[in-house]
Amino acid sequence: AQSVAQPEDQVNVAEGNPLTVKCTYSVSGNPYLFWYVQYPNRGLQFLLKYITGDNLVKGSYGFEAEFNKSQTSFHLKKPSALVSDSALYFCAVRDERNNAGNMLTFGGGTRLMVKP
């Protein structure tokens, strides 16, 4: 079975400061990892993914994520937060051994609040 945990319901950061949104996962095989962002009354938007290769993945809007296999983590980061980054962020995983389609398992979401 595949699962994802986002340990923080909310992260508060001041504009211009670096931000980190945490994610840990559990799979039996190799993980395919994704980050999505959800703005109010909108669907989820894809930010970035890790499949293989370099542990630091760069995505949209200046976001990046670091894959750490030993800690089974995939934390989302940004060097300098913007007020417009305030939104709900979801981490998702797919186990490479999951042959039942391409379905993703999502974490519970972390609300990011960036204050001016």
Place this chain on the structure above:
Amino acid sequence: DSGVTQTPKHLITATGQRVTLRCSPRSGDLSVYWYQQSLDQGLQFLIQYYNGEERAKGNILERFSAQQFPDLHSELNLSSLELGDSALYFCASSVAGGDYNSPLHFGNGTRLTVT
């Protein structure tokens, strides 16, 4: 704009009723996924169709059913509705023609309110 279209945007109905939610995937995408988002359960995978065939099933109730048509649009049917079915229902699509690494692209959802 993700290219995934969901209708209607909002739906208000009474307990015991039946509703149909509709989804048109991105052009070229063969897979359609349905997710339910509620405050207490988070994002729950319901079901996936690939090129008209059911591919994977998640936490979908027996009162719910879905299908994907030859033109690849999909419908999610919810029947004998209960108050607890009130949620945001998302459709997503992906190429998923063997590429299991492709991200899902989500529509803006249908907000269902059962009164």
